[in-house]
Amino acid sequence: MPDALILLSGGLDSVTALAWALSERITVLGALSFEYGQRHAREIAAAEAVAAYYRVPHQTLTLAPIRGSRLTGQGDIPQGRDLSALDETVAPTYVPNRNLILISYAVAHALLGPATHLVGGWNGADALNYPDCREPFLAAAEQTLRLATEREFTIARPLIADDKAAIVRRAIALGAPIHLTWTCYLGGERACGTCDACQLRVGAFRAVGVIDPIPYAVAIDWSGCAPYRQPEDL
Amino acid sequence: MPDALILLSGGLDSVTALAWALSERITVLGALSFEYGQRHAREIAAAEAVAAYYRVPHQTLTLAPIRGSRLTGQGDIPQGRDLSALDETVAPTYVPNRNLILISYAVAHALLGPATHLVGGWNGADALNYPDCREPFLAAAEQTLRLATEREFTIARPLIADDKAAIVRRAIALGAPIHLTWTCYLGGERACGTCDACQLRVGAFRAVGVIDPIPYAVAIDWSGCAPYRQPEDL
Numbered sequence: 203m204p205d206a207l208i209l210l211s212g213g214l215d216s217v218t219a220l221a222w223a224l225s226e227r228i229t230v231l232g233a234l235s236f237e238y239g240q241r242h243a244r245e246i247a248a249a250e251a252v253a254a255y256y257r258v259p260h261q262t263l264t265l266a267p268i269r270g271s272r273l274t275g276q277g278d279i280p281q282g283r284d285l286s287a288l289d290e291t292v293a294p295t296y297v298p299n300r301n302l303i304l305i306s307y308a309v310a311h312a313l314l315g316p317a318t319h320l321v322g323g324w325n326g327a328d329a330l331n332y333p334d335c336r337e338p339f340l341a342a343a344e345q346t347l348r349l350a351t352e353r354e355f356t357i358a359r360p361l362i363a364d365d366k367a368a369i370v371r372r373a374i375a376l377g378a379p380i381h382l383t384w385t386c387y388l389g390g391e392r393a394c395g396t397c398d399a400c401q402l403r404v405g406a407f408r409a410v411g412v413i414d415p416i417p418y419a420v421a422i423d424w425s426g427c428a429p430y431r432q433p434e435d436l
Numbered sequence: 437m438p439d440a441l442i443l444l445s446g447g448l449d450s451v452t453a454l455a456w457a458l459s460e461r462i463t464v465l466g467a468l469s470f471e472y473g474q475r476h477a478r479e480i481a482a483a484e485a486v487a488a489y490y491r492v493p494h495q496t497l498t499l500a501p502i503r504g505s506r507l508t509g510q511g512d513i514p515q516g517r518d519l520s521a522l523d524e525t526v527a528p529t530y531v532p533n534r535n536l537i538l539i540s541y542a543v544a545h546a547l548l549g550p551a552t553h554l555v556g557g558w559n560g561a562d563a564l565n566y567p568d569c570r571e572p573f574l575a576a577a578e579q580t581l582r583l584a585t586e587r588e589f590t591i592a593r594p595l596i597a598d599d600k601a602a603i604v605r606r607a608i609a610l611g612a613p614i615h616l617t618w619t620c621y622l623g624g625e626r627a628c629g630t631c632d633a634c635q636l637r638v639g640a641f642r643a644v645g646v647i648d649p650i651p652y653a654v655a656i657d658w659s660g661c662a663p664y665r666q667p668e669d670l
Contacts, residue, residue, distance in 0.1 A: 265500045266541065270548045292586060298547040302540045302584045306533055307500065313532040314504045339583040346580045349573040350536045352526060 206319035206358065207312050208233045209304060210260070212248030214383045214403060215323030215361060218369050221378035222360045223321045224256060231317050232259045236304050238297070239267030239274040241389050248384035255379045263307055271297040272387075279387045281396040285405075293331035295387060295398060301334035302343060309347050309355060318355060325361035325369060327402060337362050366406035374412065374430075381415040381432055395420040440553035440592065441546050442467045443538060444494070446482030448617045448637060449557030449595060452603050455612035456594045457555045458490060465551050466493045470538050472531070473501030473508040475623050482618035489613045497541055505531040506621075513621045515630040519639075527565035529621060529632060535568035536577060543581050543589060552589055559595035559603060561636060571596050600640035608646065608664075615649040615666055629654040 206223060210216045210233040223230050235249040246262055253260035272279050272294045280294060301324075308320050328335040340357050347355045361369055373380050385403045386393035393400050395418040404422055407414040414422075415430040440457060444450045444467040457464050469483040480496055487494035506513050506528045514528060535558075542554050562569040574591050581589045595603055607614050619637045620627035627634050629652040638656055641648040648656075649664040 263500055266497055268541075268544050270544070298544040299540055299581070299584050300544075302580065303537070303544060306536045306540050307502075310502050310504070310532040310534075310537060333586045334584040336583065339580065342576065342580040342583050346536065346573065346576040347533070349570065349576050350533050350568040352567045 203227050203229050204319045204356070205229045205231050205315075205317045206321050207231060207308055207317045208258070209308055209320060209322040210235055210249040210253060211323070212245035212250075212252060212384045213323065214373060214380065214385055215325050215328070215369055216249075217252050217323070217380070217383050218373040218376065218378050219321050219323040219360055220252065220256065220258070221373065221376035223358070225376055228319065228321070228358075230256075230258050230321070231315060232261060234308055234311060235260065235262045236307070237262060237264045238300065238303070239269070240297075241273060241275065241279070242384070242387050244389040245384040248382055251382045252379055255382060263311065265303065265307060268297050268300055268303060271295060273297050279397050281394060283398055283401070285398060285401050290330060292333065293398065296332055299334065301339070305343055305347070305357070309351060312355070313351060313353065318353060319358050320355065321358040321360070323361055324359045325364045325366075327364070327366045327369075329362075366402050367409040370406045370410045370412065374410070379432070380430065383416065390419060392417045392419040394418075395422060437461050437463050438553045438590070439463045439465050439549075439551045440555050441465055441542055441551045442492070443542055443554060443556040444469055444483045444487060445557070446479035446484075446486060446617060447557065447619045448607060448614065449559050449562070449603055450483075451486050451557070451614070451617050452607040452610065452612050453555050453557040453594055454486065454490065454492070455607065455610035457592070459610055462553065462555070462592075464490075464492050464555070465549060466495060468542055468545060469494065469496045470541070471496060471498045472534065472537070473503070474531075475507060475509065475513070476618070476621050478623045479618040482616055485616045486613055489616060497545065499537065499541060502531050502534055502537060505529060507531050513631050515628060517632055517635070519632060519635050522564060524564060526567060527632065530566055533568065535573070539577055539581070539591070543585060546589070547585060547587065552587060553592050554589065555592040555594070557595055558593045559598045559600075561598070561600045561603075563596070600636050601643040604640045604644045604646065608644070613666070614664065617650065624653060626651045626653040628652075629656060
């Protein structure tokens with residue numbers, strides 16, 4: 203089985219990708235998180251907890267801040283947006299060229315050891331408004347990395363066709379530690395429930411009919427949803 | 437004319453690329469230098485001097501160190517190597533995935549303004565032992581950047597077919613401030629004259645028949661070479 207590093211933000215997507223990699227018996231040598239000036243650095247604590255849960259070595263790489271995004275300090279994080287009619291406009295929370303920067307550093311790190319695979323939680327839902335989460339970008343990046351390094355890197359992207367509900371279903375099926383994840387763009391004690399990321403997450407759990415186990419700062423209508431059972435309860 | 441940023445290391449190659457861009461009347465909005473843990477951070481002072489010479493705004497971006505190279509602290513810089521029979525082996529001074537990291541940050545920076553072009557000193561001589569300096573890598577990176585950002589970036593690489601002697605000839609023809617450049621991999625007061633970079637530089641000047649105007653720590657045989665005349669003397 204291939205040796206891999208996982209880009210683990212601590213969000214539901216990358217945690218589900220890690221659960222997938224382990225279920226596929228990929229050898230996950232390490233989990234990498236990145237600080238790049240994001241407000242929600244709290245997600246890194248979530249990544250650490252998830253890596254510990256799976257007993258995967260975890261490392262946080264502190265990079266130079268990536269400026270020019272709502273996520274990294276330019277203006278407020280949008281809250282309460284109507285996401286029912288999203289078009290393909292690039293989101294105000296797009297971080298300029300973030301994914302190529304993170305992938306590039308992950309590969310520089312991989313070159314210190316034997317890893318040939320990078321695993322990440324890129325998915326169909328994010329692809330809509332984040333060009334650097336789309337399949338053509340990831341395919342081009344994979345080719346570029348091979349040329350840059352002379353190592354046959356593979357970017358494994360198991361969720362690339364999934365919407366958020368599909369990811370929740372997969373996370374549950376794989377027994378991923380959903381209760382340890384962090385999705386909210388704000389770095390509060392509880393998830394805000396109203397930023398784009400929270401809205402999409404809540405909507406996905408409701409679509410699946412399961413109550414999201416993480417605490418929210420606002421009341422969420424979970425009527426018709428079943429309680430979530432942590433993997434260790436199953 | 438397009439708006440551009442130049443990746444300016446302060447070495448002869450990138451300085452010649454800057455001289456080329458200005459001669460082509462490309463609007464150079466800024467020059468970017470990068471700290472990534474290299475021993476020869478002295479080159480950044482050279483980049484600053486060259487940018488000031490051309491009155492181009494200069495900025496140094498301090499990135500997370502890129503580990504795993506002789507250039508960034510792992511082992512000694514090779515000196516006195518026999519470079520007469522170089523094959524295509526990756527050099528011990530290769531910095532893992534450096535160029536994709538630098539290009540990715542340069543693009544993140546470009547997205548804060550109107551620049552659509554990145555200019556750099558990638559060339560045929562470096563391409564031999566540095567896979568991330570080769571034409572296929574740069575073409576793939578260009579395509580990847582366009583997909584990541586939805587901006588039609590161009591990576592201008594005017595020296596890509598040049599060997600080091602051709603670059604010296606071009607630098608002289610363009611009146612580039614060669615005396616301000618820094619090439620040596622070591623960060624000393626004077627260029628060491630014996631590391632791979634110094635050897636290639638000295639060999640190129642000798643091939644062209646001109647005395648390199650920068651000071652060397654060792655005696656160089658310049659017999660048969662004419663004195664270099666600084667641009668302001670011409």
